[in-house]
Amino acid sequence: MAGLEIVRIPVLSDNYVWLVHDPVSAETMVVDPAVAEPVLAEAEARGWKIGAIWNTHWHPDHTGGNAAIKAATGAQVIAPAAEAARIPTADRLVRESEEVRLGAHAAIVMEVPAHTAGHIAYHFAGDSVAFVGDTLFAMGCGRLFEGTAEQMFSNMQRLAALPDDTMVYCAHEYTQSNGRYALVAEPDNDAIRARMADVDAARLAGVATVPTTIGQERATNPFMRAQTSEILAERRAAKDAFRG
Template identity: 75%
Template sequence: MSKLDIVRIAALSDNYIWLVHDPESGETMVVDPAEADPVLAEAERRGWTISAIWNTHWHPDHTGGNAAIKQATGAPVIAPAAEAAKIPTADRLVMEGDTVMLGKHIATVLETPAHTAGHVTYHFADDAVAFTGDTLFAMGCGRLFEGTAAQMYANMQRLAALPPETSVYCAHEYTLSNARYARVAEPDNEAIAARLREVEKMRERGEATVPTTIALERATNPFMRAQSIEQFAERRASKDVFRG
């Protein structure tokens, strides 16, 4: 089975859309299309035909391109069942334990609510790849718009249990702000200090800081490293008002 080709497409102010291609089958899907035009242009440039759209949650900066891409390509939209009412373009609704295919590559649906009530993560176990939307970020996690600290803490523990080599493809370039907060949350963590320095240099050069890995997040993500729901909740509340 061939390796997946995963292409990062920057969109809006800080979104990342992921274009995922299976060379063996020729199938291509797009994860969380904030907008359509850059996705369609990149697929055309590469000679790829988009065969599916996968959404992690309903927010417009993750679904805004659904309708236009669907109209242009006929690609069906796969979306979380719990958010069906908020994703009218959805064709297939998925929930915990369901599988979604790209060629022979199998992704398992993990329900990871808290940022939104029905948020899901798509995990390709055999490829060591996870698309985490706005649940797990590089050195951060999503705000608790529709869920609880207990839910997001459970998400962090669940994702931390994935194999350390798993590549994490999140949907925003938030790493610099997250790293600055992480330095405050864990001032004695040398791994965080080193990563902050690296991230600062990368952003100065205009480079993207994602994907990340589960191993790196275990070492430097203060939300994944929280030792209790209470500590997680305190860190999330502190980050919500952090200006660094």
């Protein structure tokens, strides 16, 4: 089976929208479109027709393009059932362990609440790909806007259990600021120091630092590496106040 083609579309100040295409079925979907125009333009330039929108959570910088893309393409909007009231464009509501498909490629829905109460991720086990929205970032995790440190700790443990080679597609370019805090949280972690040298060089050159991998995060992410929910809570509060 041919692999998924995944295109990064940078929008707003630091968002990434992911355009995902199955070359066998010619089906295309978009993950968390903050806005519509760049996404429609990229799909048109590639000759791809968007048939679905997959949302991870309700925040406007993840759903703001839903209506316009849906109007332009007739795409079906797939969204977390727990956030149905906040995603009025949704056509299909999905829950834990449900399957969502792009051609022959199957993704399983993972409920990962904390950043928002109904946040989900989509895991393509057969493709070693996960779209995680604002739950897991490169060397970071989402703020606890609607949930608890205990929930986020559970999310981190669950995602850490995925194979190390799983490609993680998050929704923001936060790696450099996350890494600066990671160096403070784990000053003796040589893997973080080495990774930050690469990240700083990439950002200086204007190069994106995501996707990441589960293996990289297990080695360098202070939130995934937190041994208890209490430690994660302390680190999340410290990162919220961090100005390094």
